Amino acid sequence: MAAATETLDTVQSVTQSGYKWGFETTIEMDFAPKGLNEDIIRLISARKEEPEWMLEWRLKAYAAWLKMEEPQWARVEHPPIDYQDLHYYAAPKKKAGPKSLEEVDPELLKMYEKLGIPLKERAILAGVDPDTVENTQIAVDAVFDSVSVATTFQSTLRKSGVIFCPISEAIREHPDLVKQYIGSVVPVADNFFAALNSAVFTDGSFVFIPKGVRCPMELSTYFRINARNTGQFERTLIIAEAGSQVSYLEGCTAPQRDENQLHAAVVELVAMDDARIKYSTVQNWYPGDSNGKGGIYNFVTKRGACRGDRSKISWTQVETGSAITWKYPSCVLLGEDSVGEFYSVAVTNNHQQADTGTKMIHFGKGSRSTIISKGISAGHSNNTYRGLVRMLPSATNARNFTQCDSLLIGDQCGAHTVPYIESRNPTAKVEHEATTSKIADDQLFYCRQRGLSEEDAVGLIVNGFCKDVLKELPMEFAVEAQKLLAVSLEGSVG
Amino acid sequence: MLEIKGLTASIGDKPILNGVDLTVPPGEVHAIMGPNGAGKSTLGYVLSGREDYTVTGGTVTFNGINLLDLEPEQRAATGVFLAFQAPVELPGVNNANFLRTALNAIRRAHGESELDAVQFLKLARAETKRLHMPDDMLKRNVNVGFSGGEKKRNEVLQMAILRPKLAILDETDSGLDIDALKIVADGVNALRGPEFSALVITHHQRLLDYLVPHRVHVLANGRILRSGGPELAKELEKSGYAGMIAEAA
Numbered sequence: 001m002a003a004a005t006e007t008l009d010t011v012q013s014v015t016q017s018g019y020k021w022g023f024e025t026t027i028e029m030d031f032a033p034k035g036l037n038e039d040i041i042r043l044i045s046a047r048k049e050e051p052e053w054m055l056e057w058r059l060k061a062y063a064a065w066l067k068m069e070e071p072q073w074a075r076v077e078h079p080p081i082d083y084q085d086l087h088y089y090a091a092p093k094k095k096a097g098p099k100s101l102e103e104v105d106p107e108l109l110k111m112y113e114k115l116g117i118p119l120k121e122r123a124i125l126a127g128v129d130p131d132t133v134e135n136t137q138i139a140v141d142a143v144f145d146s147v148s149v150a151t152t153f154q155s156t157l158r159k160s161g162v163i164f165c166p167i168s169e170a171i172r173e174h175p176d177l178v179k180q181y182i183g184s185v186v187p188v189a190d191n192f193f194a195a196l197n198s199a200v201f202t203d204g205s206f207v208f209i210p211k212g213v214r215c216p217m218e219l220s221t222y223f224r225i226n227a228r229n230t231g232q233f234e235r236t237l238i239i240a241e242a243g244s245q246v247s248y249l250e251g252c253t254a255p256q257r258d259e260n261q262l263h264a265a266v267v268e269l270v271a272m273d274d275a276r277i278k279y280s281t282v283q284n285w286y287p288g289d290s291n292g293k294g295g296i297y298n299f300v301t302k303r304g305a306c307r308g309d310r311s312k313i314s315w316t317q318v319e320t321g322s323a324i325t326w327k328y329p330s331c332v333l334l335g336e337d338s339v340g341e342f343y344s345v346a347v348t349n350n351h352q353q354a355d356t357g358t359k360m361i362h363f364g365k366g367s368r369s370t371i372i373s374k375g376i377s378a379g380h381s382n383n384t385y386r387g388l389v390r391m392l393p394s395a396t397n398a399r400n401f402t403q404c405d406s407l408l409i410g411d412q413c414g415a416h417t418v419p420y421i422e423s424r425n426p427t428a429k430v431e432h433e434a435t436t437s438k439i440a441d442d443q444l445f446y447c448r449q450r451g452l453s454e455e456d457a458v459g460l461i462v463n464g465f466c467k468d469v470l471k472e473l474p475m476e477f478a479v480e481a482q483k484l485l486a487v488s489l490e491g492s493v494g
Numbered sequence: 495m496l497e498i499k500g501l502t503a504s505i506g507d508k509p510i511l512n513g514v515d516l517t518v519p520p521g522e523v524h525a526i527m528g529p530n531g532a533g534k535s536t537l538g539y540v541l542s543g544r545e546d547y548t549v550t551g552g553t554v555t556f557n558g559i560n561l562l563d564l565e566p567e568q569r570a571a572t573g574v575f576l577a578f579q580a581p582v583e584l585p586g587v588n589n590a591n592f593l594r595t596a597l598n599a600i601r602r603a604h605g606e607s608e609l610d611a612v613q614f615l616k617l618a619r620a621e622t623k624r625l626h627m628p629d630d631m632l633k634r635n636v637n638v639g640f641s642g643g644e645k646k647r648n649e650v651l652q653m654a655i656l657r658p659k660l661a662i663l664d665e666t667d668s669g670l671d672i673d674a675l676k677i678v679a680d681g682v683n684a685l686r687g688p689e690f691s692a693l694v695i696t697h698h699q700r701l702l703d704y705l706v707p708h709r710v711h712v713l714a715n716g717r718i719l720r721s722g723g724p725e726l727a728k729e730l731e732k733s734g735y736a737g738m739i740a741e742a743a
Contacts (some may be wrong), residue, residue: 441546446582449542450596450652451570451603460595464586464635 032089038062041199044089048168048202051175057188061198064189071192074355075384075416076324078297086262088200088233162215162246163208167235170206177208181239185268185305185332193264193299193326197233201266204234209244209275218474220249236267240275242308247278249477261286263322264299273308273335278316280473281329282481284488285321290350290379295323302329306338306364314341315358316472318481320488323352328386330359333367333398340369343469345481347462347488348381348413357387357418362395362428371402374466377413378489384416391428398425404434407465409458409489459486495520496660496691501552502716503540510536512716513552518660518709520557523682523692525702525727528713529735534695535579537713538664541693542576543569556660570596571603573659577649577666584636589648590618592636593655600656621654624684625677643674650681657685661692667701679704699731714739 032043041062045055070081157164163174171178188198209215240246250267263285269277279302288295298321304313315329331340342358360369369389377383389400406415421430439461447457463470463482470478496518503511510533518524528534540547541554543566554561561569584592598608609617618632627647637645646666653661666678682692682705694705702710702724710726712719714735719742720726730738 440582442582443584445544445566446578446584447592447596448566449570449576449578450592450656451567451599452596453567453599456595456599460587460592461584464584464588467586 032087034087035084036062036086036088036200040088044200044202047089048171050168050171053175053179054171057183058199061188061195062200065192065195065199068189068192068195074326074386075382075418076326076353076355078324078353081262081297083196089202156216160213160216161210162213163206164219165206167204167206167237168202170208170237174206174208177239178206178237181268181270182235182237183268185270185303186266186301191301194266194301197235197264197266197301201233201235204236204265205238206236207238207246207248209238209240209246211241212243213241214244215246218247218249220251232261232263232265234265236265237270238268238277238279239270240272240277240311242273242275244272245276247280247474249280249282249474251282251284251477261295262297262299265301267300267302267329269304269313271304271306271308271311271313271338274310275308276312276314277304278314278474279304279329280477281315281317281319282473282477282484283317283319283321283325284484286323287321287350287352287488288323295352296321297324298322298327299324300327302327303332303359304330304340305332306335306340306367308338309335309364310337310339311335312339312341314339314343314472316341316343316469317345317356318469318473318484319344319346319354319356320484322354325352325354325356327356328358330361331369332361332363333369333395334363335367336364337366337368338364339367341472342369342371342373343472344373345376345466345469345485346374346383346385347376347485348378348383349488350379350381352379352381354382355384355386357385359388360390360400362389362391362398362400364398365394365396367395367398369398369400371400371404372468373402373404374469375404375406375415375417376409376462376465376485376489377406377415378409380412382414382416384418386418386420388420389422389430389432390420391423391425391430393424395425396427398428400428400430402430402432403468404432405465406434406436407462408436408438455486455489458489462486462489495555495557496693497553497555498541499553501537501540501554502550503536503547504550505536505547509550510547510716511540514713514717516711516718518691518693520691521686521688522708523686523694523705524709524711525707526693526695526711526713527697527727527730528719529739532713533716534713535664536716538576538662538693538695541569541660541662542566542574567599568603570656571600575653575656575658575661577646577653577661577663579664579666579668581637581640581645581649583638583640585638587636588632589634589636590615590632593618593632593652596652597656618655621651625651625654625681627651627677642669643671646670647674647677650678654681654684659689659691661685661690663692663694663696665695665697667696667698675701676704699727702727712738714742 032040041058045058186194189195207219238248269279271277285296285298306313313331319325329342333340340360346354346356348354358371371387373385375383375385385404391398404417408415415436417434419432423430443461444457448454462485470481473481498514498516501511501514526534536547540549549562556572559572594614601608619629622629622631637648640648649666667675706724709721710724711721719738
């Protein structure tokens with residue numbers, strides 16, 4: 001009978017799918033020895049052919065890190081991390097730096113194909129006119145372990161004055177820009193993980209959008225952790241000069257492994273007068289298996305500074321992966337009438353732990369911020385929203401609206417909301433709304449009675465719950481994010 | 495052909511159905527009437543597979559398939575549709591998207607090709623037009639912010655689009671004005687055909703003026719007390735259930 005066969009197929013696909021990005025690519029790697037000390041930092045700096053000031057900056061960060069302790073306030077638990085048991089540098093072995101895709105290891109390109117990364121420069125090299133396809137194109141900076149492998153579309157971007165390149169290249173080619181802005185939003189000693197990143201970061205992306213330029217395409221980075229026992233420490237810096245606009249998407253995957261892998265990134269955004277930066281993240285690092293073994297520890301510092309009047313920074317994140325997520329993309333609203341936005345979907349299943357949220361720091365007169373957070377917990381997971389809204393004395397007529405919704409699936413999981421609100425200006429307005437709900441049995445039955453499988457029903461209800469956030473994602477990624485939500489929650493009911 | 499034999503079911507320890515025997519031949523519309531608490535809604539839920547109820551005995555087959563062995567979505571795929579007495583709200587889920595997902599799930603189960611968004615909208619718009627419903631019904635979130643009447647009409651729209659072989663209407667007429675009542679009746683009448691059966695649970699004779707049943711059954715204390723033609727509904731309207739129940743006891 002057709003219906004029974006269908007169900008069998010569904011059950012099979014559900015039990016077999018697991019983490020579909022869990023493959024390892026065999027490429028010869030160039031490792032630094034395990035452990036962290038000044039010599040390792042010098043080695044990283046030397047491998048990157050960095051100028052002296054960069055090395056000094058790193059060493060300063062390292063000195064600060066040595067005096068710091070891992071933060072304990074987040075609602076996450078993990079065995080102690082042995083920072084001396086990690087490789088801080090791993091790069092695919094290569095002859096010289098790849099200048100074009102032809103020089104890139106074909107194994108690598110094959111892996112990106114598996115990941116579905118649109119390295120469409122191949123198409124363009126094959127004779128497609130870039131001007132006719134430009135608007136639907138996405139420029140990709142792919143970070144494979146520690147080294148940025150290929151940056152597509154560089155030449156098209158250059159035409160409009162946009163710089164989009166690996167940060168290691170920017171340090172060599174545009175030292176004045178990097179020197180001026182790096183660490184200006186997230187200081188080296190900002191927090192334990194940011195200090196660690198500042199000392200040992202190996203790659204990441206650099207974006208510079210000149211005055212008045214609207215970046216002609218979506219910029220995108222794909223991070224992938226491949227090698228064993230390596231931490232991935234990327235550093236991203238995006239500068240939008242007055243009147244410019246850019247939309248940036250970061251996607252992440254990692255192969256399936258038993259041991260935990262550390263990831264501690266820093267992202268800094270700077271928006272000047274009337275500039276707009278939209279930063280979207282789809283994070284599906286390996287979350288560990290259903291017993292909580294393995295998975296990525298994701299300790300990330302992301303912060304944007306709205307330095308100019310009427311500037312706007314918008315964070316959108318869909319977080320479905322990692323064993324532990326510790327992440328608070330924030331906005332410092334310095335400019336008058338500047339705008340900060342945070343749209344977040346965080347899904348935890350099995351034994352995942354997420355402690356995520358945002359900080360909106362209002363300095364500017366008339367600055368506004370919006371926070372929409374959707375947390376979904378299933379299995380034995382814990383999902384915490386932690387947010388800070390701070391109105392400083394200068395923030396006359398500033399406003400914030402916060403909406404935090406939690407959805408629980410099953411009765412073994414937890415949802416927690418920890419909002420901090422500080423207002424030191426009597427004209428500032430702060431609104432906070434929060435709800436917690438469960439997927440009701442009658443909702444599931446209603447969907448199933450109409451013919452939907454239980455998994456599809458959960459997917460549909462969860463996507464409905466997250467709609468306000470998903471609609472903020474760039475079109476190309478909204479569909480991917482929806483599928484990701486469904487995959488992340490497979491096996492969470494019944 | 496729906497065949498229910500000796501069906502008993504309970505919720506928790508409380509027996510609700512105490513041996514229901516009922517046969518609905520293909521092409522026929524049967525009405526189920528009865529006092530409050532008789533087990534009418536329970537019968538609808540048990541036929542469609544709601545897990546809160548435990549079937550303690552008896553059999554239910556539909557076109558030769560043992561329904562009690564199937565999950566709710568598998569029953570839907572065999573053509574069972576329940577129009578809910580209290581339709582459920584799905585916040586953020588677009589009605590058109592919901593219906594297309596449901597229709598495609600059923601089509602897949604039958605080995606038919608799925609409809610894309612354009613094909614589906616064409617079909618759905620034709621149905622809203624035929625049922626005199628505004629197109630924005632499709633754009634709104636499933637039952638969210640719908641009035642009681644709109645929710646019931648949405649059930650009829652879903653039924654029209656999913657084209658079931660066995661429609662169970664659980665008091666779909668309750669709380670409806672006369673115009674809405676006609677829409678419900680039209681919705682069922684449009685599906686009538688040699689392969690379509692319906693069980694219409696209702697308290698009121700009025701619906702049956704527009705939706706004339708082949709048979710009327712009286713359900714009380716969890717079993718079928720009496721069966722008859724459409725005239726039985728008219729008789730009940732006059733004399734009520736009390737006398738009939740006393741007579742049977």
